[in-house]
Amino acid sequence: MFEVTTTHYLVVSFLLFAIGIFGIAARKNMITVLMSIELVLNSVNLNLVAFSYQHSDLTGQIFSIFTITVAAGEAAVGLGILIAFFRLRETTTLDTASELKG
Amino acid sequence: MEFLTAHGADLLFYLFAALAVGGALGVVTLRSPMYGALSLLVTFLAVAVLFLLRNAEFVGMVQIFVYGGGIMVLFLFVIMLVNLHKLPDLKLFHGQTPFVAALVVALLALFGYFFFHMSFGPAFVRPEVFGTVKGQTGNPQAVALSLFQQQLLPFEIASVFLLVAMIGAVVLGRRQ
Numbered sequence: 001m002f003e004v005t006t007t008h009y010l011v012v013s014f015l016l017f018a019i020g021i022f023g024i025a026a027r028k029n030m031i032t033v034l035m036s037i038e039l040v041l042n043s044v045n046l047n048l049v050a051f052s053y054q055h056s057d058l059t060g061q062i063f064s065i066f067t068i069t070v071a072a073g074e075a076a077v078g079l080g081i082l083i084a085f086f087r088l089r090e091t092t093t094l095d096t097a098s099e100l101k102g
Numbered sequence: 103m104e105f106l107t108a109h110g111a112d113l114l115f116y117l118f119a120a121l122a123v124g125g126a127l128g129v130v131t132l133r134s135p136m137y138g139a140l141s142l143l144v145t146f147l148a149v150a151v152l153f154l155l156r157n158a159e160f161v162g163m164v165q166i167f168v169y170g171g172g173i174m175v176l177f178l179f180v181i182m183l184v185n186l187h188k189l190p191d192l193k194l195f196h197g198q199t200p201f202v203a204a205l206v207v208a209l210l211a212l213f214g215y216f217f218f219h220m221s222f223g224p225a226f227v228r229p230e231v232f233g234t235v236k237g238q239t240g241n242p243q244a245v246a247l248s249l250f251q252q253q254l255l256p257f258e259i260a261s262v263f264l265l266v267a268m269i270g271a272v273v274l275g276r277r278q
Contacts, residue, residue, distance in 0.1 A: 004115045004155075006222045012119045012152070014213050016126050016145070018206045023130035025202040026195045031135040031181060035142050038173065039126050042149050045161070053156040056228040058248050061158050065245070068161075068168050069260045073267030075173045079180045080274030086184045087277075095196075 009050035016043035030085070030092040034078045041071045115155055122148035133194060139177045146170045157232040159241040 016039055023036030045064040052060025082092060089096050106113070121144060128141030146169040153162035196202075229235045233244030249257055 002109065002112060004112045006225060007217055007220070008115065008119070009152070009156070011214075011217055012122060014210075014217070015123050016149075018210055019123070019126040019130055021209075022202055022206045025205075026199040027130060028194065028196055029135060031177070031184075032129065032138055035129050035135075035138055035177065038142065038169070039129060039145065042145065042169070045165070046149060046152060049153050049156050049158045049161060052158065053227060054222055054225045056226065056231045058231055058244060061161050061232075061245060062248055062253050064158070064161050065164060065249070066256060066260055068164055069264065072168055072173060073264055075176055076267050076271040077274065079176055080271040082180060083183065084274050092184055 006050050006054045009046060013043040013046040013050070016040075016046065028093050028095060030082050030094055033094065034075065034082065037078070038071060038075065041067060041074075111155055115152065118148040118151040118155075121145075122152065135181050136178070139174065139181060142177070143170060143174050146174065157227070157229060157234050157241065159234070160245045 020036045020039030020043065023039065024033050027033055027036065045067050048060040048064040048067070052058065052064075085097065086092055125141045125143075125145030125148060129138045129145070132138045132141060146165060150162045150165040150170070153159075153165055230238065231244070233239065233241045238244075
């Protein structure tokens with residue numbers, strides 16, 4: 001009961017995932033939404049590493065390195081979009097991005 | 103003391119798991135994005151320790167360098183670049199927040215049910231796969247051997263992806 005198993009890792013990972021999803025869907029500030037996306041990607045990495053340990057297979061660790069690569073690219077492009085948006089609107093509130101609203 | 107030596111790794115897991123979840127809660131609840139970013143840093147470092155506890159030393163170090171170093175600096179830089187002091191009393195959450203919260207709680211209940219009823223059994227770990235046995239050269243070499251032999255094509259694609267992301271970020275950030 002006290003010993004840490006893969007399920008413990010899954011619970012932590014899922015908590016991070018749920019908090020990240022909540023941040024993405026509920027927060028108004030664009031910077032916070034980007035940070036919540038990083039939380040979700042981190043929870044995926046935690047899962048990959050936990051199952052890599054469970055199955056004694058290195059592939060999970062390799063895959064999580066690729067996930068970190070993609071997360072770095074995503075953060076760079078996302079923050080570039082944020083800077084461009086801020087130049088246009090002088091704010092980072094998501095509600096002001098409503099060009100495509102029907 | 104005997105308890106500590108026997109269960110030290112487990113205690114570390116509980117401590118840093120709590121830190122990771124607490125930091126994540128800080129990210130979504132704190133008003134200032136600056137405090138949110140620092141809270142995110144706590145989560146990143148705690149998750150790195152969780153990696154270390156699962157024989158993933160290289161991934162843990164990459165997590166600290168890339169997330170704790172690179173991405174965090176990028177976030178802090180952008181937060182300081184966009185001056186948010188002008189909007190102090192803006193509402194934090196959207197109108198759909200109760201709906202989102204209900205959805206997340208439902209997800210938590212669903213997965214909690216499965217986690218409670220599902221067991222993966224004990225992990226029969228072979229540390230030599232991860233290179234973490236005394237006498238071997240360590241986890242980075244094991245990762246490198248796999249990365250540069252079986253996974254060479256994804257590795258090269260990742261380099262192209264990073265080039266594309268860099269060009270995209272430069273073009274997006276350029277003044278018109």
